[in-house]
Amino acid sequence: MNIRGRALITSLALAWLSHAVVAQQITVAAAADLQSAMQDLVARFEKQTNKTVKVIYGSSGNFFQQIQNGAPFDMFFSANVDYPKQLESAGLTMPGTYYQYARGKIVVWVPKDSKIDLSTGLKALLDPNVRKIAIANPLHAPYGQAALSAMKKEGVYEEAKDKFVLGESISQTASFILSGSADIAVMALSLALSPNMKDGGQYVVIPADEYPPINQACVVLSSSKDKALAQRFLSYIKGPEAARVLTAFGFDVSGRDQK
Incomplete structure (x- = not known):
């Protein structure tokens, strides 16, 4: 074989290997409330499969848009079921591939040194020490929508609404309270249990009957460049190990279909 032929074969082999390497990774768009849980899930999955996620x-609303x-994601984990269903x-x-993987919970959270009394639950939003209330933007964030529903049911919305500081995601909502831009937050339990928040504050869980269920679902997107790997990750999410991880980070996995 001449040098030109060998060079051609080498270049084709390198191209194939390059494609194979690329194909071993998927990109996931995930709702911000999943960050701590997803980091744990991905680490476990990558260790077991030697693949990259x-x-x-x-x-969720921004990802939906x-x-x-045409954003090049392989999977979408939403903080509600509506966006995946519409897709x-x-x-x-x-x-x-549509799968309801968990149900979220909301809490009222304040810093450890706060003088705000959380024993009254959502009525703590009316405490005289409260000047700013951090919530996720209810126009597109499911946790913000849940927060509004709970406030209205408790009868505190009208008095509290002018104090809102709106986060574009539930993680930005958490950053507002951590930075001192708000005195109190209505946020995801999963974030209250995250490493950077669980030791820095206190919270009370809002009863689930005070707001519509925050059912959360995921899908594999038809534009995925590695559908096999995406579906493999989906299968892992459906399994018992993933259910235990999600539970540890404050999600309710009761009633989900574990296939």
Whole structure:
């Protein structure tokens, strides 16, 4: 074989290897409330499979719009079920991959040195020490919508609404309270249990009957460049180990379909 032929074979082999390496990674768009849990889940999955899962965290509503506009994600983990269902109806997901993986919970959170009394639950929002209240933007964040529903049911919304500081995602909401930009926050239990918050504050869980269920679902997107790996990660999420991890980070996994 001449030198030119060998060079051609070498270049083709390198191209194939490059493609194979790229194909061993998926990119996941995940709701911000999942950050601590997802880091644990991904670490376990990568150790077991020697594959790579890159995760980008943000607002479910923003991701929904980006996916509609062609964002190159392989999977979408939403903090609600509506966005994945709409993507499924639009033909933007792999058939049969819609899966409700957990249900979120909300809490009222204050820093450890706060003088605000949390024993009254959501009525703590009316404490005279409260000047600013951090919540996720209810226009597109499921946790913000849940916070508003709970406030209205408790009869504190009208008095509290002018004090809102709106985060674009539930993680930005957490950053507001951590930075001192707000005195109190209504946020995800999963974030209250995260390493950077659980030792720095105190919280009270809002009863689940005070707001509509924060059912959360995921899908494999039809634009995925490695559908096999995405579906493999989905299978892992459906399994018992993932259920235990999600539970440890404050999610309710009761009633989910573990296939």
